[in-house]
Amino acid sequence: MTRTRVLITGASSGLGMGLAHEFASRGATLALCARRTDRLDRLAEDLVASNPQTRVVTRTLDVNDHGAVFTTFNDLSTELGGLDRVVVNAGIGKGEALGTGGFEDNLATLETNLVAGLAQIEAAMAIFREQQEGHLVVMSSVSAFRGLRRAMTTYAASKAGLAMLAEGLRAELVNGRAGDIKVSTIYPGYIQTELNENVDAPFMVDAATGCRALAKAIEKEPDSAVVPAWPWAPIGAAMRHLPLPIVNKLT
Numbered sequence: 001m002t003r004t005r006v007l008i009t010g011a012s013s014g015l016g017m018g019l020a021h022e023f024a025s026r027g028a029t030l031a032l033c034a035r036r037t038d039r040l041d042r043l044a045e046d047l048v049a050s051n052p053q054t055r056v057v058t059r060t061l062d063v064n065d066h067g068a069v070f071t072t073f074n075d076l077s078t079e080l081g082g083l084d085r086v087v088v089n090a091g092i093g094k095g096e097a098l099g100t101g102g103f104e105d106n107l108a109t110l111e112t113n114l115v116a117g118l119a120q121i122e123a124a125m126a127i128f129r130e131q132q133e134g135h136l137v138v139m140s141s142v143s144a145f146r147g148l149r150r151a152m153t154t155y156a157a158s159k160a161g162l163a164m165l166a167e168g169l170r171a172e173l174v175n176g177r178a179g180d181i182k183v184s185t186i187y188p189g190y191i192q193t194e195l196n197e198n199v200d201a202p203f204m205v206d207a208a209t210g211c212r213a214l215a216k217a218i219e220k221e222p223d224s225a226v227v228p229a230w231p232w233a234p235i236g237a238a239m240r241h242l243p244l245p246i247v248n249k250l251t
Contacts, residue, residue, distance in 0.1 A: 001219070003084030003135050007031040007076055009063055009120055010090030012039035014193035015139065018211025019087060019218075024051040026215070031076040031083070033061040034090070063090045063116035073123040085135040086124035087218070088117055088162075095151040106154040113158035121165055125181075132179030137218055138166040142187050142232055145239040146247050163187075163224075170223055185224040186217060189232030203231050 006023050010016040012034035020032055024047040034040050037060045044056040057079060061072050077083045091113045096102020121136065128134030143152055144159040166185040173181055190203055191210030205228055217225040226233040239247050 001026045001028055005029045005031070005080045005082060005084045006087065007033065007073065007083050007085070007124075008087040008089055009033045009061065012036045012043060014207075015188065015191065015211060015214065016087070016089045017043060018193075018207050019089070019215055020047060020056075021050075022211055022215035024054040024056070026219075027051070027053055029055045029080060030057070031080060032056060032058045033063075033072060033076075035060065035062050063120060064111055066116070066119040069116070069119040070123045070126075073120075073127060077127050082131055083124070083127055083134060085137060085218075086120070086127075087137040087139065088120045088124070089137075089139045090116065090120070091139070091158075093155055095154045097150040098153055109154045110158050113155070114161045117158075117162045118165060121169070125169070128181045129178055132181075134181050135221055136166070136169070136181070136183045138162055138183070138185050140166070140185050140187050142189050142226060142236050142239070144187065145236050146244070149248060182221045184218060184222055186214060187224065187226045187232075187236060188214065189226065189228055189235070191228075203235070 004027065006028045008016050008019055008030065011020050011032035016034070020030055020043060024030060030047065032040055032043065040058040044058050047054055047056050057076065059072050059076060061068060063069055092109055094105040094109050096105050121138065124136050128136065140163040141159040143156040144163050147153065148156040163185050166183050169183045173183060188210065190205070192204055192207050210228060213228040217227045226236045
């Protein structure tokens, strides 16, 4: 790894935990953040036991506490002597069909996935601008490619908004005026995690396979990547253009 100091939010479960294992196996120094301290502590113990060369520091963080996001990111950067990569991963999957009484769940999804995502991007970019280098990784979703129905409507919108924040940053940084800062938007397909363990979705892959593919894609520092590429890259391309009734069947 060329970028060895990696901060991951939402690291206590799901894709964040899987990425922590993948980057630890590559020799990274990890800064892991999540709300559930007990899980973070167990994860840190497991990572060091499996990868003795790996240093792991943890912080309790609710990304909806925006001030704490900035403080935590800055503290971790100071402790590690800088940050090479920040993975904006924390998110939730609540949601109800619009107009059916699920406003609070839909609001929570927007606040956690998009507004708190903005706070994490701002905090990371402030550090990278000062360093004149860094790699920002924004975890979106293939659901961001189209408006989706029912419980997925607000989730898809939140992930689409997150992707647009990242794209706007790339447009700003294209001439390298802020230094060697890269921004990658990652669009995971359906990867089995706690978030979707009760979802019967097509083309689902297991967490180990999905997180291995995610780490490999992130290491390449692309502008954007759909992961796993098969079958989600062609499905994602099709989703952008197919009529909504067909999109409904794919998702």
